[in-house]
Amino acid sequence: MAHDERRLQVLRAIVQDYVSTNDPVGSKALAERHDLGVSPATIRNDMAVLEEQGYITQPHTSAGRVPTDKGYRLFVDRLSAVKPLSVAERRAIERFLDGALDLHDILSRTVRLLAQLTHQVAVVQYPTLSRSAVRHLEVVQVATARLLLVLITDTGRVEQRLVDCPVDVDRDDVADLRALLNQTFAGAKLADAAGLVPDLLETAPPHLRRLVAAIGAALVETLVEPGEDRLVVGGTANLARVAVDFPGSLRPLLEALEEQVVVLRLISEVDTGGTVLVRIGEENAHEALSGASVVSVGYGSGDHALGGLGIVGPTRMDYPTNMAAVRAVARYVGQILAES
Amino acid sequence: MAHDERRLQVLRAIVQDYVSTNDPVGSKALAERHDLGVSPATIRNDMAVLEEQGYITQPHTSAGRVPTDKGYRLFVDRLSAVKPLSVAERRAIERFLDGALDLHDILSRTVRLLAQLTHQVAVVQYPTLSRSAVRHLEVVQVATARLLLVLITDTGRVEQRLVDCPVDVDRDDVADLRALLNQTFAGAKLADAAGLVPDLLETAPPHLRRLVAAIGAALVETLVEPGEDRLVVGGTANLARVAVDFPGSLRPLLEALEEQVVVLRLISEVDTGGTVLVRIGEENAHEALSGASVVSVGYGSGDHALGGLGIVGPTRMDYPTNMAAVRAVARYVGQILAES
DNA sequence: CACTGGCACTCTGTCCGCGCGAGTGCCAGC
């Protein structure tokens, strides 16, 4: 019906205006700023319907209307066109990510870039270990009965782990161990690594058995445990700019960002298809994020995602632009990681 | 003189009260809360003198007095006794730092601990490379003409760097290279490493010369360049709690913390003696930090500092407690690093 | 039947004026 169509136009206009002005938007202003072809009075009728359907609400009687979470949801799902990035922005992305020296460098550049493009808090998950493969395992003796295990993956990630050994170790053992480990694990997907430990034990020469058992246990632990420090966060200064959208205080949000685990769960729940995921307000199911939206997407080379990245900001954000930025950055990061 | 002595008592009382209440403190309240043995009128006279000397100021006529930067300075230098940590706090420190798995883990635990103890933003610098020694160098082939160089130091730090080679490399070369590098650099202080590169070139077999030259260059670059990502920051959520002390906005401060380089300079300028350094307000010589104080100290094993750590907070902070916490944490971290 | 203009109503944000209270500086007295 033509009516429904126009009502959606009205909702879209409300979202756009509210996002850009941060003022509840009234019927008169809407009629002026948008070519809806009808008078304020008609818009008011539409607004009444939209309010009843739960898409908009008024902060208090006789202020303008403000989109609800549900309103933003509809906007994102049906009303917003993907906003292509400007040439300057594309160039900025390339320039920013080019010349990174290692994985950490790539990720910290990414997070800064994303924060700069979106003016929101940016979050990048470290590539998940289980999806990458072992490139090399290094063993370094730190003390007579203490080894440092260094794992290098094909995504350029370096993991380290101290291992206390049940027995003293001599130098030749270390070399043997290194050879043994690499022979067994080189090229293996980390997800499969745990299954290879029995093989490892079998092929180990008897005098190394106990040592290998300890190492194997530590290895599995390191690989299987997701760990906690898997998140790079940046652009928190942008929160100050949008502080007005978080009435109480920024504190819960800052805490959630530091907690990492909360945000990590959100960011890592991406599907592999490259679709941008948007969680709006209460959809986040975490109190600290009830006034916030999370825009995330998986990145990776080829078809499987290595991890997620995205932004966290107020529900009152420019979704089309931010979704485009998140997607574009993820694409570039995937490329870069595939090359290195 | 007895007068001067009492005036200092008054200043101390003002600082203490103001820090705990955040209200400008008046003569009457002072006389009630502290045993100064004189009447409010007398205190007023002292306050007038203190104000003239620039130690305190009044926000507006007929409000109480507030310490100036200079007042805090005097307080820190001459009026505050070191506040020993409670048993619970000491235990918390041990518990918190015990069981860390690697360097990054140690540092991120440290920063959380410090933030929790002081209720301020905590900052920890990565151990400076130049003061540590090479434990092992690992070379991994990533592509035909691309190597990943991994440096492991005796402080447990792992540095990685991609190197594009001028020539193709085969597998034996990699092994030779690894042996050669470790032979030359193992045990060397990183600060001296650059000087060893000529030796390296000399001992290299002719067919590896060009390769070694490239690697050597990358190595020096990695070691000498201080890099940017040398800072772990935590506890920014605490800023929200003290937002009232930063009238304009938290933004400049958050930006400075993200910028890292600013804070890094402050944190790294520690002397090796283990003295806690306090920079108050304008002393920081950076606009974003003009309302903030930085409490920092070097940490390390033995006599030489590996890096700095500290906190950033409003000038209105509890200096004695925070200084004690910073010092205690630095001491423990030094111990832990010496062990691993 | 849908849209429009008009109108009365409601509510918030803001401004002003006022009184209160806290705190000071000064002075005379001990």
Next chain:
DNA sequence: GCTGGCACTCGCGCGGACAGAGTGCCAGTG
């Protein structure tokens, strides 16, 4: 040199008035 007293100065909070924005409803019109 300290103290109590006193007049003075301001900032803050409260309440009322007011303007402005926005709404809902209603009657009129193509």
